[in-house]
Amino acid sequence: MKHIQTPLIAPVPGTQRCIDSFHFGPQDAGKKVYIQSSLHADELPGMLVSWKLKQQLLELEQHGLLLGEVVLVPVANPIGQNQHIMDIHLGRYELENGANFNRNYYDTYSDVRAAIADQLSDDTQHNKQLIRAAMRTALLAQTVTTEYQSHHQALQLLSHDADVMLDLHCDFEAMLHTYSTYYSWPGIEPLARALDSQVNMLANETGGSPFDCSVDMIWQRLQAEFGERIPQGCLGATIELRGQADVNDTYAEKDANAIIQYLHILDIISGDTMMPEGTAPSSDLAAVETLKTPMGGLLVLHAQPGDWLQAGDLFAEVIDPVSDKVEPIRVSQAGRVYSRTNRRMATAGMLVGNVAGEKVIRSGYLLAP
Ligand SMILES: [Zn+2]
Known part of the structure; x- marks a missing residue:
């Protein structure tokens, strides 16, 4: 295992942070998986999974069982990890500018396209190397002046040449679920199956430039433009490991073992594994109903993560104890509740759950x- 520290720009002198990455297995085998956790720093179930993975990967490496490289970044957001304000851990947004830590990743498409268009050959492996080198050049050429930007650049430099990148998050109160792209899904599906993930939502364009599709969508767009000279370059997914309070050994061991199974499937770990049969279900991210409250008040949730609801079913009620107004929040279409807020005082317009x-x-x- 190699431990690398990538320094970030210090916002003021004396406060410099870095990204700690742990590199396991051979780097020259042409296979790389990148796994990070807690990019939203207050989402910690993935950090426990990463730590358990770290122990397992160390052992696998010592026994010579790693056939490819695994890069692990257990603390993907040291900036947010230090946002403890009046006994509350924040960590989703940068305090300086309000920017979400999982948005605004640099889109390398135009730079890569311009760099490679005249250099592609019929050798897809050569093209793959060419594209990855162009991505790296584009990432290094960005103008980076803030800690937030240097954080994004550091994570993208660590992950841009991976065959698979996994971003471990969680929701407020939730069942395990995943987000991926239609491009990545066929290769991500075995992981969803190993995790027993029953809600897997797909899109190709989500808006906002999140981390998980910062690489796979470049490959998809290049493939759409240059055809079969572009091989499959990278699969990406966000794995939502239930709710914020679900940090425990039972879940973390189960989830870490599922990722180890997946690394077997990817031939990163030698030896066979027993995978659950069947296919994990998937649905379109645009078919998610995001339930919002039209008024502020005491939030009484009626639906639990995992519940199946029919159109018209009650999800929650919002109560104004001063005016006695009670506002029911109902779902407009059938579906499965996969997450809900952990706040119990709703503010007007607030998102209270997802179906x-x-x-x-x-x-x-x-x-x-
Ligand atoms: Zn998150």
Whole structure:
């Protein structure tokens, strides 16, 4: 194992942070998986999974069982990890500018396209190297002046040449679920199956430039333009490991073992594994109903993560104890509740829960704020 520290720009002198990455297995085998956790720093179930993976990967490496490289970044957001304010851990947004730590990743497409268009050959492996080198050049050429930007650049430099990149998050209160792209899904599906993930939502354009599709969508767009000279370059997914309070050994061991199974499937770990049969279900991210409250008040949730609801079913009630107004929040289409807020005082317009349905009902920007 190699431990590398990538320094970030210090916002003021004396406060410099770095990204700690742990590199396991051979780097020259032409296979690389990148795994990071807690990019939203207050989402910690993935950090425990990463730590358990670290122990397992160390042992696998010592026994010579790693056939490819695994890069692990357990603390993907040291900036947010230090946002403890009046006994509350924040960590989703940068305090300086309000920017979400999982948005605004640099889109390398135009730079890569311009660099490679005249150099592609019929050798797809050669093209793959060419594209990855162009991505790296584009990432290094960005103008980076803030800690937030240097954080994004550091994570992209560590992950841009991976065959698979996994971003471990969680929701507020939730069942395990995943987000991926239609491009990546066939290769991500075995992981969803190993994790027993029953809600897997796909899109190709979510808006907001999140981390998980910062690489796979470049390959997809290049493939759309240059055809079969472009091989499959990278698969990406966000794995939502239940809710914020779900940091425990039972879940973390189960999830880490599922990722180890997946590394077997990818031939990163030698030897066979027993995979669950069947295919993990998937649905369109635009078919998610995001439930919002039209008024502020005491939030009484009626639906639990995992519940199946029919159109018209009650999800929650919002109560104004001063005016006695009670506002029911109902779902408009059938679907499965996969997450809900952990706040119990709702503010007007607040998102209170998410239900994965079958019918596409949204367009444009598809992510949470
Ligand atoms: Zn998150």
